[in-house]
Amino acid sequence: MNKKTVKDIDVCGKKVLVRVDFNVPLNEKREVTDETRIVAALPTIEYLLSQNAKIILCSHLGRPKGEFKPEFSLAPVAQRLEKLLNRKITFAADVIGPEAKAAVENIKEGEIVLLENVRFHKEETKNDPDFAKQLASYADIFVNDAFGTCHRAHASTAGVADYIPAVAGFLIGKELDFLGNALENPVRPFVAILGGAKVADKIGVINNLINKVDSIIIGGGMAYTFLKAKGNEVGDSLVDEESIGLSLDLLKKAEEKGVDIFLPVDAIEADKFDANAKTQVVPVEHMSAGWMGLDIGPATRMLFTDKIRTAKTVVWNGPMGVFEMEAFAEGTRAVAKAMAESEAVTIIGGGDSAAAVKIFGYADAMTHISTGGGASLEFLEGKELPGVAALLDK
Numbered sequence: 453m454n455k456k457t458v459k460d461i462d463v464c465g466k467k468v469l470v471r472v473d474f475n476v477p478l479n480e481k482r483e484v485t486d487e488t489r490i491v492a493a494l495p496t497i498e499y500l501l502s503q504n505a506k507i508i509l510c511s512h513l514g515r516p517k518g519e520f521k522p523e524f525s526l527a528p529v530a531q532r533l534e535k536l537l538n539r540k541i542t543f544a545a546d547v548i549g550p551e552a553k554a555a556v557e558n559i560k561e562g563e564i565v566l567l568e569n570v571r572f573h574k575e576e577t578k579n580d581p582d583f584a585k586q587l588a589s590y591a592d593i594f595v596n597d598a599f600g601t602c603h604r605a606h607a608s609t610a611g612v613a614d615y616i617p618a619v620a621g622f623l624i625g626k627e628l629d630f631l632g633n634a635l636e637n638p639v640r641p642f643v644a645i646l647g648g649a650k651v652a653d654k655i656g657v658i659n660n661l662i663n664k665v666d667s668i669i670i671g672g673g674m675a676y677t678f679l680k681a682k683g684n685e686v687g688d689s690l691v692d693e694e695s696i697g698l699s700l701d702l703l704k705k706a707e708e709k710g711v712d713i714f715l716p717v718d719a720i721e722a723d724k725f726d727a728n729a730k731t732q733v734v735p736v737e738h739m740s741a742g743w744m745g746l747d748i749g750p751a752t753r754m755l756f757t758d759k760i761r762t763a764k765t766v767v768w769n770g771p772m773g774v775f776e777m778e779a780f781a782e783g784t785r786a787v788a789k790a791m792a793e794s795e796a797v798t799i800i801g802g803g804d805s806a807a808a809v810k811i812f813g814y815a816d817a818m819t820h821i822s823t824g825g826g827a828s829l830e831f832l833e834g835k836e837l838p839g840v841a842a843l844l845d846k
């Protein structure tokens with residue numbers, strides 16, 4: 453990585469504002485149900501503690517749309533962080549209000565303050581310079597460790613870097629190393645697997661990956677746009693009509709570049725979008741009018757898992773079917789299992805695929821599971837992430 457990290461700057465005894473990604477799921481009792489993102493930020497926090505820094509943490513949680521909403525408070529996260537670090541956390545119930553200001557003013561070496569949800573201010577997502585300046589005024593140094601929001605140019609991810617020296621935390625370093633190495637220095641054969649519903653989100657990714665990979669596997673709802681582009685009738689399956697032309701262009705480009713694209717050869721189609729729908733397995737050439745493909749079929753599972761078994765690097769983003777419903781989870785499970793059993797470098801690009809890998813119990817077997825779905829997708833697309841671009845160069 454060509455950006456300075458927290459190790460390249462003297463943080464001893466300094467006030468350090470750390471943007472973390474504590475956007476964790478909460479249940480109705482407002483308890484943290486998955487602490488992965490909190491745990492992912494610990495190496496940076498522990499390093500800063502070892503340097504006696506004065507640590508001011510800030511994060512967003514959910515989409516409160518610029519106003520205080522108790523269900524989006526970071527208070528439960530402060531409690532969980534206290535347990536994980538086994539030390540007291542001062543939780544400030546505002547961001548640029550009197551509580552935060554007092555807490556930051558009185559902070560001592562080796563202490564931690566967690567500010568309330570930065571998205572309680574609409575200025576955050578607008579990257580308002582005054583808001584960013586106020587946040588920056590709390591500290592001598594800014595450390596960005598929120599990989600999950602690096603693709604957003606917000607006040608607390610990019611704006612603050614205009615006012616104080618900004619460096620990367622260890623999580624961002626790790627994410628960029630794994631994703632960057634896979635793209636720039638892959639052990640071959642390198643296979644990318646893409647799925648999910650929104651084909652438009654992934655056109656740019658495929659376009660970039662065609663220049664890097666040996667083959668691309670396309671499953672999930674997005675596959676039907678490609679199948680339709682190739683002339684298949686796909687019944688009521690998800691199709692993005694506007695992306696049909698682009699899909700054809702990509703198939704052509706892949707052929708010119710000698711990159712194999714593998715599409716489903718069969719599907720599990722359902723008579724309605726429902727966990728208890730009637731289902732049947734059909735070859736993609738014979739999909740039924742009025743039915744919709746909600747998972748890849750058994751022949752496709754074999755085809756895709758064979759390709760995964762012979763790969764040396766696999767990057768995966770997007771489920772193979774509506775895995776949230778057990779009837780349509782088999783394809784996603786098969787891909788997760790094949791990756792888990794493979795000796796290859798296996799990288800999960802966050803979001804739904806990361807959730808699926810955890811649900812199916814394969815998380816420990818992967819080389820790297822990204823904490824940022826949107827951010828890793830934009831990285832795979834070859835875009836510069838604003839939260840990374842704002843950091844000091846090495």
Ligand code: AMP
Nearest residue numbers: 648649650672673745746770772773774
């Ligand atoms: P995305 O945000 O584009 O990665 O899409 C993820 C969503 O795609 C998940 O919620 C899946 O349920 C959904 N999905 C996967 N396969 C299909 C399909 N064949 N038809 C409809 N939705 C799908």
